[in-house]
Amino acid sequence: MKREPEQSDGDRLLAVLAALSNPHRLRIVAALAGGGRNYVSQLAREIGISRPLLHLHLQKLEEAGLVVSQLELSADGKALNYFDVTPFAVTLTPAAIAAAAATLTINPEK
Secondary structure: OOOOOOOOHHHHHHHHHHHOOOHHHHHHHHHHHHHOOEEHHHHHHHHOOOHHHHHHHHHHHHHOOOEEEEEEEOOOOOEEEEEEEOOOOOOOOHHHHHHHHOOOOOOOOO
């Protein structure tokens, strides 16, 4: 089994900021934070984007640890993928950025 290297604080901060740098993703987080967990089709209707586009954005948010998903079966046997926002807080101060920058493992030139 291949073990994934752990992300540093700086790498995690970059992932979170990148995930939140898109207006659709901000709307997704806002919808989940305001309305609670939701399944993909309903969330796509509420936000006004296609399901494939929503999946793309949810994947980015999930990779950054900002949302989690859970596959459940409905009463009629349909598989529904529910998403929920995870509790998170991002504090951006010059000192926090300096501390995060000191731990970066991501090479911007690659």
